[in-house]
Amino acid sequence: MNFESFVLAASTATLADEPRARAHADAIEFRLDLADEPLAQLAHYDGELPLLATNRPTWEGGEWSTDERSRLDALTEATTVDAVAAIDVELAAIRAGAADRLLDAARENDVSVVVSVHDFDGTSSCSTLLALLEAAGAHGAVAKLAVTAESPADTLTLLRATHEATAAGQPVATMAMGELGTHTRAVAPIYGSRIGYAPIDPAATTAPGQLDLATLATTIESVFVTGRAKREN
Numbered sequence: 001m002n003f004e005s006f007v008l009a010a011s012t013a014t015l016a017d018e019p020r021a022r023a024h025a026d027a028i029e030f031r032l033d034l035a036d037e038p039l040a041q042l043a044h045y046d047g048e049l050p051l052l053a054t055n056r057p058t059w060e061g062g063e064w065s066t067d068e069r070s071r072l073d074a075l076t077e078a079t080t081v082d083a084v085a086a087i088d089v090e091l092a093a094i095r096a097g098a099a100d101r102l103l104d105a106a107r108e109n110d111v112s113v114v115v116s117v118h119d120f121d122g123t124s125s126c127s128t129l130l131a132l133l134e135a136a137g138a139h140g141a142v143a144k145l146a147v148t149a150e151s152p153a154d155t156l157t158l159l160r161a162t163h164e165a166t167a168a169g170q171p172v173a174t175m176a177m178g179e180l181g182t183h184t185r186a187v188a189p190i191y192g193s194r195i196g197y198a199p200i201d202p203a204a205t206t207a208p209g210q211l212d213l214a215t216l217a218t219t220i221e222s223v224f225v226t227g228r229a230k231r232e233n
């Protein structure tokens, strides 16, 4: 997965759901931390959509609660699965020096790396967001930043950072979590965001404020394609 154009990922803990995502998604984000028998599911996967493997720890809003080594080892094993085209690694894990082997495995297996940062408490200043995106981008193909919107102004800060990083030639994926941030999931692609995440079922969200896959896909289609056509005319 090269993320040169926008990728809409259906987030799920159940790879058997993949056929239901095909109509709208470009990829599956497989949440190993939320899954039963994640490595066995990967070994048996025979779907059509490429996989982005995420194994989110509790310290970054996920559910993988055992030790860091086993978490990163599971992701390392995921890089050897043909269908896995990308993995998600937290910037904090890279900064802690824990992910070197994983990043090597991704390189050896030709798997792209999405380097992620999540802020579940709020939204920092635009310059801080830009610094985080730059730091994350130094380690992977895409820098991903999910903040929490506590006001409409926070969403503008996120979109400005998205726009500025993109204008500077940096591939980023951004979204504002929380109800106030929901619209950013549909409009961030206009400012350059390369990845969107959505659950197949509205009730199975993997982050606060997500839209379900069909809704996000059709909304992006109308605002993004229409907006692009207008800009190009």
Ligand SMILES: O=C1C[C@@](O)(C(=O)O)C[C@@H](O)[C@@H]1O
Pocket (backbone or CB within 6 Å): 011, 029, 031, 054, 056, 088, 116, 146, 175, 177, 197, 198, 206, 207, 208, 210
């Ligand atoms: O990091 C992200 C983005 C996300 O948190 C979101 O806000 O859509 C959803 C997660 O599944 C994914 O790993």
